[in-house]
Amino acid sequence: MAEVMAQVVPQQTIKLKDCDPNFVKEVIKAGGKNAHICFQCGTCTAGCPTVYAMDYTPRQILRMVNLGMKDKVLQSGTIWLCASCYTCQSRCPRGVEITSLMGALKSLAIKEGVDVKNIKGPAFYNSFIDIAMSNGRMFEPMLFLKFAMKSEGSLTGAAKAMMKDAPFGMKLVMKGKMAFVPHKIKQSKQLKTIYENIKKMEGESE
Amino acid sequence: MRYAFYLGCVIPTRLFAYEASSRKVCRELGIELVDMEDYICCGTPIEAVSHRTWLVMAAYNLALAEKMGLDILTLCNGCVNSLKKANAGLKEDPGLRKEINSVLKKFGMEYRGRVEVKHLIKVLYEDVGIEEIKKKVKRPLTGLVAASHVGCHVLKPGWVMQHDSPERPKILDELIEATGAKTVDYPYKTECCGQTLRGLNDGISLALLQKKLGNIEDAKADVLVTICPACNMQFDMGQMEIRQKFKKNYDIPVMHYPEILGLAFGIGKEDLGVLTHKVKPTKLMKELTNGL
Ligand code: SF4
Ligand code: SF4
Numbered sequence: 001m002a003e004v005m006a007q008v009v010p011q012q013t014i015k016l017k018d019c020d021p022n023f024v025k026e027v028i029k030a031g032g033k034n035a036h037i038c039f040q041c042g043t044c045t046a047g048c049p050t051v052y053a054m055d056y057t058p059r060q061i062l063r064m065v066n067l068g069m070k071d072k073v074l075q076s077g078t079i080w081l082c083a084s085c086y087t088c089q090s091r092c093p094r095g096v097e098i099t100s101l102m103g104a105l106k107s108l109a110i111k112e113g114v115d116v117k118n119i120k121g122p123a124f125y126n127s128f129i130d131i132a133m134s135n136g137r138m139f140e141p142m143l144f145l146k147f148a149m150k151s152e153g154s155l156t157g158a159a160k161a162m163m164k165d166a167p168f169g170m171k172l173v174m175k176g177k178m179a180f181v182p183h184k185i186k187q188s189k190q191l192k193t194i195y196e197n198i199k200k201m202e203g204e205s206e
Numbered sequence: 207m208r209y210a211f212y213l214g215c216v217i218p219t220r221l222f223a224y225e226a227s228s229r230k231v232c233r234e235l236g237i238e239l240v241d242m243e244d245y246i247c248c249g250t251p252i253e254a255v256s257h258r259t260w261l262v263m264a265a266y267n268l269a270l271a272e273k274m275g276l277d278i279l280t281l282c283n284g285c286v287n288s289l290k291k292a293n294a295g296l297k298e299d300p301g302l303r304k305e306i307n308s309v310l311k312k313f314g315m316e317y318r319g320r321v322e323v324k325h326l327i328k329v330l331y332e333d334v335g336i337e338e339i340k341k342k343v344k345r346p347l348t349g350l351v352a353a354s355h356v357g358c359h360v361l362k363p364g365w366v367m368q369h370d371s372p373e374r375p376k377i378l379d380e381l382i383e384a385t386g387a388k389t390v391d392y393p394y395k396t397e398c399c400g401q402t403l404r405g406l407n408d409g410i411s412l413a414l415l416q417k418k419l420g421n422i423e424d425a426k427a428d429v430l431v432t433i434c435p436a437c438n439m440q441f442d443m444g445q446m447e448i449r450q451k452f453k454k455n456y457d458i459p460v461m462h463y464p465e466i467l468g469l470a471f472g473i474g475k476e477d478l479g480v481l482t483h484k485v486k487p488t489k490l491m492k493e494l495t496n497g498l
Binding site for chain 1: 252257372397
């Protein structure tokens, strides 16, 4: 694997008028516990397996969150490259829940409708929610289809993308590695309302 | 030893061998698995998109186990991570608990923080113990060299998971050695396999995988032992993909720990589902049975 160093961000002036002082609070509320007490030691960056591909390192993201650089953070590719391995969260001497913070940033980016070119994250997560909420459990063939529909934006695009993966998917079905019919739990109808309820709850408490 | 058995989403639909071998070895060791009816997804992949929804989903499953009056046993790193994190978070924050319970009430459920969650491996190590396991070994896997990949989510964050040392885990290796096999160390043993980036960024997912596979190949392991459905699929099916894309053939069989244990107990390979993997452990099986 190519040993590419994380990009060094050129010196730049941070304009306070572009910063949102409430951003760090918003991030903590969405799951990024202890974000405000980061002391910039860089332990998180040092152990991160995907940092070589990130535009901002985890440590930089933490600094930017605390400075309120909302737009830059939410548009960063970093949040979609986090593999949720929890190495940083496990090692952080300040107890910053960094992995959860990366998740929180994903949710905020989706909520703000941030459109990042070539990043499939939002489509992926939204497809997941649709299925888990209607079946109660995950079901992968359906995930493929929904995800393809959302990321390609149309049925034809989805069909094309699916065709590429189809032989693999079919092989899995035949090997018995993927079930053909989703399991639906008894409570699935009520479960659908969970998500709506919570969305409302999250909206109200802002 | 009686546990509420939480299977999660992936194992029952895709990994027959993991479920079958786990049930078999648990029976052998006197661990009673009571299936949880109507459990739901543990919430892991939703955690990123909606923290609250994840908490409700995890708490729902915890409440279900509370109704059964049993601690949870699970086979999946993702599930154990989700359920344990939620359990810890809800126990320490009464306000949050109240908020989540107001949603659970709609399902006639209540989370009270009365159960614990354990990975199968922890139950084997703590409840049963290495010595008891050794007593049951009928066909020691002498000569087998195994590399282990514990996986991130059962280990980290260490202070919540309380499973093993997050930086130098030893439980799985000790359990492998109880079967008579040898274990080998390799660089970046605790690093991510890349599975979580599947669908989001396949290029980086495969780069992480190749880094792991290269190190395991150099360590000259006959088999890679996993304890997580996601890691297992990444290593097993990922090798097929790497062969197609990069014409590189690692040919490292990847097995779930209970399969290895089941073989040592003398359970038949068909009963354990050993041959359902993509990378066939044919050569390995031949060597093992020759040694009998
Ligand atoms: S390890 Fe923790 S304290 Fe150190 S830079 Fe990262 S988030 Fe901040
Ligand atoms: S959890 Fe994400 S940010 Fe943290 S070390 Fe792992 S990949 Fe990097």
